[in-house]
Amino acid sequence: MDFDFTDEQRLLADSVGRLIGNAYGDFEKRQSYRATPRGWSDANWAAFAEMGLLALPFSEAEGGFGGGPVETMIVMEAFGRGLVVEPWLATVVLGAGLVRRAGEAAQRTAILPAVADGSLTLAFAHQERQARHDLHDIATTAQRDGSGWVLYGAKGVVLGGDSAGQIIVSARTAGGRRDRHGISLFLLDPATPGVARRGYATQDGLRAAEIVLEGVALPAKALLGTAGEALPHIELVIDEAIAALCAEALGAMETLRDLTVDYLKQRQQFGQPIGSFQALQHRAADMLVATEQARSMTMYAAMMVQAPDPAARRVALSAAKALVGRLADQLGKDAVQLHGGIAMTEEYKAGHYFKRLAMLAGLFGDVDHHLRQVVAAGGLPEAS
Amino acid sequence: MELRYTAEEIAFRDELRAFFRTQIPAAIRRKVSEGRALAREDYVTSQRILNAAGLAAPNWPLAWGGKDWSAVQRYIHVEELQAAAVPQPLGFNVSMVGPVIATFGSEAQKARFLPGTANLDIWWAQGFSEPGAGSDLASLKTTARREVDAFIVNGQKAWTTLGQYADWIFCLVRTDPTAKKQAGISFILIDMNTPGITLRPIITIDGGHEVNEVFFDDVRVPAENLVGELNKGWDYAKFLLSNERIGIARIGMTKERLARVKRLAQETPAGEGMVWDDPDFRRRLAWSEIELKALEITQMRVVAAQRGRASDKPDPSSSILKIKGSEIQQQATQLLMDVAGPYALPRPDREEEGLNLPSIGPEWADAAAPLFFNFRKVSIYGGSNEIQRNIIAKAFLGL
Numbered sequence: 001m002d003f004d005f006t007d008e009q010r011l012l013a014d015s016v017g018r019l020i021g022n023a024y025g026d027f028e029k030r031q032s033y034r035a036t037p038r039g040w041s042d043a044n045w046a047a048f049a050e051m052g053l054l055a056l057p058f059s060e061a062e063g064g065f066g067g068g069p070v071e072t073m074i075v076m077e078a079f080g081r082g083l084v085v086e087p088w089l090a091t092v093v094l095g096a097g098l099v100r101r102a103g104e105a106a107q108r109t110a111i112l113p114a115v116a117d118g119s120l121t122l123a124f125a126h127q128e129r130q131a132r133h134d135l136h137d138i139a140t141t142a143q144r145d146g147s148g149w150v151l152y153g154a155k156g157v158v159l160g161g162d163s164a165g166q167i168i169v170s171a172r173t174a175g176g177r178r179d180r181h182g183i184s185l186f187l188l189d190p191a192t193p194g195v196a197r198r199g200y201a202t203q204d205g206l207r208a209a210e211i212v213l214e215g216v217a218l219p220a221k222a223l224l225g226t227a228g229e230a231l232p233h234i235e236l237v238i239d240e241a242i243a244a245l246c247a248e249a250l251g252a253m254e255t256l257r258d259l260t261v262d263y264l265k266q267r268q269q270f271g272q273p274i275g276s277f278q279a280l281q282h283r284a285a286d287m288l289v290a291t292e293q294a295r296s297m298t299m300y301a302a303m304m305v306q307a308p309d310p311a312a313r314r315v316a317l318s319a320a321k322a323l324v325g326r327l328a329d330q331l332g333k334d335a336v337q338l339h340g341g342i343a344m345t346e347e348y349k350a351g352h353y354f355k356r357l358a359m360l361a362g363l364f365g366d367v368d369h370h371l372r373q374v375v376a377a378g379g380l381p382e383a384s
Numbered sequence: 385m386e387l388r389y390t391a392e393e394i395a396f397r398d399e400l401r402a403f404f405r406t407q408i409p410a411a412i413r414r415k416v417s418e419g420r421a422l423a424r425e426d427y428v429t430s431q432r433i434l435n436a437a438g439l440a441a442p443n444w445p446l447a448w449g450g451k452d453w454s455a456v457q458r459y460i461h462v463e464e465l466q467a468a469a470v471p472q473p474l475g476f477n478v479s480m481v482g483p484v485i486a487t488f489g490s491e492a493q494k495a496r497f498l499p500g501t502a503n504l505d506i507w508w509a510q511g512f513s514e515p516g517a518g519s520d521l522a523s524l525k526t527t528a529r530r531e532v533d534a535f536i537v538n539g540q541k542a543w544t545t546l547g548q549y550a551d552w553i554f555c556l557v558r559t560d561p562t563a564k565k566q567a568g569i570s571f572i573l574i575d576m577n578t579p580g581i582t583l584r585p586i587i588t589i590d591g592g593h594e595v596n597e598v599f600f601d602d603v604r605v606p607a608e609n610l611v612g613e614l615n616k617g618w619d620y621a622k623f624l625l626s627n628e629r630i631g632i633a634r635i636g637m638t639k640e641r642l643a644r645v646k647r648l649a650q651e652t653p654a655g656e657g658m659v660w661d662d663p664d665f666r667r668r669l670a671w672s673e674i675e676l677k678a679l680e681i682t683q684m685r686v687v688a689a690q691r692g693r694a695s696d697k698p699d700p701s702s703s704i705l706k707i708k709g710s711e712i713q714q715q716a717t718q719l720l721m722d723v724a725g726p727y728a729l730p731r732p733d734r735e736e737e738g739l740n741l742p743s744i745g746p747e748w749a750d751a752a753a754p755l756f757f758n759f760r761k762v763s764i765y766g767g768s769n770e771i772q773r774n775i776i777a778k779a780f781l782g783l
Contacts, residue, residue, distance in 0.1 A: 001393070001456055002386040003688045070385050261781045281777035288776055289704050296681035297674075303387045319674045374670045375663060379646065380677055 003299065009074060012067075016078040019047055024082030027349045030205070033085050038163040039207040040086045049118030054092055062100065062112050069240065069302040073247040077298075080251025083349075083356055085205055087121055090160030093244050095122025097237040098168050102185050102225035111166065111187070123164035125155035125188070125211050126234065133365040135234055136180045140213060142171035149173075149186065149223065151194075151216040161209030162199025164190065169213070170234065173227045183231045185224035192216055204359040205352060232310065239317040242364050243301040246320050249328040249360045250291070250298045256353040257287045260335045263342075263350075283334055290327045297323045304381075312381035318365070318373035319380055325361035325370070332357035387681075389456070397460045400439075404468035407433050417469040417644060418748055419717070419755035420738040421592055424507075424549045430471045431504040441478040441502045445486050448498045455690035459683070466636025476508040476545075477501045480624045481554045484571065488612035488620050497552075497573070511541040511555030511574070511598060512621065519771050521556075522565040522618065526600060528557035528572060535559070535572060535610070537580075537603040543765075547583055547596035550576050556617050563615065571617035573609040580604070588761075590754035591735040625767070632702055632766070633709025635680050641716040642673060648748065649723045659723050672715045679708045700779045703772040710762040710769060717756040724749035728756075 005013065023044050024030055033041040048054050056071055058064020065071075072093065079088065092115065099111045099122075114120035131137030140153025151171050161167060167188045175182030190197055194216035199209045225233070261284055264275030274280055297320045304316035332354040336343040343350040361367060374380065389397065405413075412426045434440040435449075442461055444450035453461070465472065482501050485493050500506040517524040526539025537557055547553070553574050560568030574581070580603040586595045612620055646669065649659040659665055686701045721728045727745025732738050738751040763769045777783040 001389055001684055001688060003685050005385070261783065264783060275783040278774070281781075281783045282770065282773040284781055284783060285773035285776035288780055289707055292682055292701070292704050293675070293678040293708065296685065297678045299385060299685075300387070300677060300681050303385060319670075319677060323674050323678055371667055371670055371674075374674065375666045379670065379673050 005070070005074070009070060012071060013074045013078070015051060016053070016075050017081075019051060020078045020082040020084060023047070024084065027352075030083060030085065030352075034201075034205055039201065040163075044084075044086050045118050045121075048086065048088065049116070053088065054118055055112070055116035057092065058096070058100065058112055058116065062108060063116050064112075069243050069305045072240070072244050073298060073302045076244045076247035077251035080248035080253075080356075081255045083205065083252065083352060085207075087123070087160030087163070087207075089241060089244055089248075090124065090164065091115060091120075091122045093241050094124040094159070094237060095164070095166070095168055097240055098124060098185060098224065098233060099187075101233040101236060102230055104225065106221070107187065107224060114165075120165045121160065121163060123158050123161040123167050123209070124237075125158040125161060125167050125169045127156050127158065128154065129156050130177075133369040134178070135238060136183065136231055137178050138170055138172050138183050139177045140169070140171040142173050142184060142186060142218075144173075145217065147220045149218045149220075151186065151188075151213040151218065153213050155211040155213070157202075158209045158211055160207065161211060162197065162207045166190075167211065168224065169211075170230060171213075175228075180231055182228045183234070184227045185230045185233070186218055186222045187224055188216070188218065188222065192218070202359065204356040235310065235314060238364055239305050239313060242317045242321045243298075243305045245360055245363055246294070246298040246301045246324040249324050249357060250294050252353050252357055252360070253287075253291050253294055253328055253331050256331065256335045256350060256357070257284075257291055259350055259353070260284065260287065260338050263339055267340075280338055283338060287331055287334060290331050294324050294327045307381075309381075311377070315374055315377040315381055318370035318377075321365060322367050322370035322374065325367045328357040329361040329367070387684075389460075393456055393460060396457055397464060400461060400464045401468065403437065403439070404464060404470045407437070408468070408470045412471060413469040416471055417640065418738075418751050419641075419720075419758075420751050421594070421736060422471055427471055427474060427549075428504050428507075431473050431477075434470075434473055435503045440473045440504075441482055443479070444482055444498075444502070448482075448486055448494065449502050455687045459687040462631040463636040466631070466634060467640050469637075469640055472631075474504060474507065474546075476510050476554075477504060477506070480510060481508050481573075484554070484611060484620050484624050487623065488571075490608075492608070493573075493611065507546075507549050507551045509544050509547040509550035509553040509576070509598070511544060511553045513543045514540055515542050515597075519768055521621075522569070524556055524558065524569070526555065526557050527561065528559050528570060528605065530559065530607075530614075533607050535605045535607065537572075537574065537600045537605055539600050541598040541600075542595075543586070544583075544596045544598050545594060547576075547598055548585065548593065552576060553598065554611075556621055559617075560615050566618040568615055569617040569621075570614050571611040571620045572605055573611060574600075574603065574605050578603050578605065588758065590757040591731070592738075592754065592758060593736070594758070626702070633679055633683055633705040634713055635676065635683055635709065638676055638709075638713050638716050639680075641713075641720065642669070642676065645669060645716065645719045645723060648720070648746075652723050652725070652746070654725070659725070665719075665722065668715075669719055672712055672719065675708065675715075676712050679705070679712060682708070700775060703767075703775045706766065707763075707769045707772050713762050714756075714759050717752075717759040721752040721756040724752040728753040 052065055055064035056067040059066055096115050142149045142151045167190055169186045169188045172182050173184040194214045196212040197209050202208050265273050267274045301320035307313040336354050339350050342348050408430050412430055431440050442451035442453055485497055514524050528535035528537045555572055556569050558568050559570040580601040582599040584597045585593045652659045727749040730744040732750045733740050740750055
């Protein structure tokens, strides 16, 4: 039982904290990154590459640093504090995570170094409109065509999908729409004929894309790993993304809590700081209780995402996402209420934290969905 | 970062687990598990078994039978004790007056009181709250007037838990009526057999006799029963109240209770299936389990942060543990009552034992509603949850 960081982890937390402090300390900078065509900063991405963040979870053989879920948690918590807009989750956790788990050696060699040096960003096109949160609900098809494949289907809300250099697409090579078996992954160059990509801004300041695949012909080598066997990899990588999102939510929640408490001390009404009113003090106290519970559950997620039993891992991650999602949603709303009118303005940053938290709560499965998973499993796994 | 225990800690846990489950009588543990009131003998029997094995007061100084345990080991001890439904060693003895006497008492007081306090030969009651001094404890009015070799105590204490069994009571009394609030309070020990003491039961909404009023009418207390310095009682009370960090959230107990809720829900018919098949019930149970898991890790973080530190200086995280712990304890008693369904209604005709003879519904169901009623107390006592929020707002957030 140990909740301390190692010296290396502490060093990482300090370095990332400094980097994000510089790049995002002035909130205007974030707005300026969003205003660029891709919606994020090349300079920040280059700084991530230089610090090794783009290869953080890669093994040393893959040219990385062998970072685990705790390292991801450290990075994402710092990103949450700054409301970082760069597509690190989409590229490093989701995209590269799938390449590392499902890919052959040649595919890993082709992709991972380019991710590490910052020249290639990735996205995971998996979500389909009818599936909502069910990871196995895939209607997009990939049919054999000689030695290659032809893809038909539509993918929605692909995080970072508008600017990604390569997209990993899930498609069915066997079975019916809701079968667990028969799902495969493909590496897709978005410039391939038949790919229609519509990029857009999201409510929380990030970017995403709708991607339509209309008879997209791919060569045999585009298949990532073994045909029909992708679901376990997808479930693992989505669980890793959920653990990462919990950490991002935690960083954003703590920052928003502190911002709110500072405001309660400054804002004067009735001739005194509004923080002297007990009705507001108690809600602020509840925000602190919420962030501590969220920190505990984020640590639980980071530790359980490494659990050897996939069933236990998935229930634990659902529990974490359900609770952190609920706490994040509530804290965001409370922060706006405690601030009052100022938090309704586009100019002030509290509203942006609120919006990110509200969207995080629904990403990769909303609270109801994840609670259903815990219910279906009959409760949480027993601790060892 | 590592959630698991070391091999040594697992061995320690397994040893305690086996001890609690084999050495403490099953009949006593069953009462605890079902949330029924314990008889005085149940507490005494259980605590003496623990004390004989050196497990009653591990947080005391080594010289008085304490253990040189790490924070993790003390945490495991409390968790395993609760999970095995062993009655907690009497908190008034081992967590409250014992550490105060051991830390601030005279050598004579230590020798006279500590062995019997650990062994529950002396049953202590707590005389802090008064009718007019609840959350605002420092406004207490019970006075102790100094005479040559004695104090003369007059006043009234309220909510004196299990005072009907008490041999002694430790009291906060006002010894300097001119001083401002906290400054004029002293900590004294009073023999319950002293003339002038009257005890009156308060029957609570669950039908139980757990708390009492204690009246002091010119009660003569030998001067040697003052603990520490005159007018320093408030400091000792703060020390005492900050002592109960590990275990305050009663996570082990709630885990055991939720496991029981689950088991009973699986055996209690409801229409075409069992209560367990109701998704709305399962959802509420899942929320309690999830929140308990988060709280368990919060508690582990507090314990881990204490590791290697010599003293347990008070930490405002105890307010978080108190708020969430009490909420989840209350949820668990509500879920249990909901499993009982219509058979939560029959009121036990043997109120002390919390059952009907013969049973009306399932035997366990008789105690479900009284337990739910009784557990409203956990968000009120020990500094109400609103007081805890005041503490967080002031101590943590600087509001």
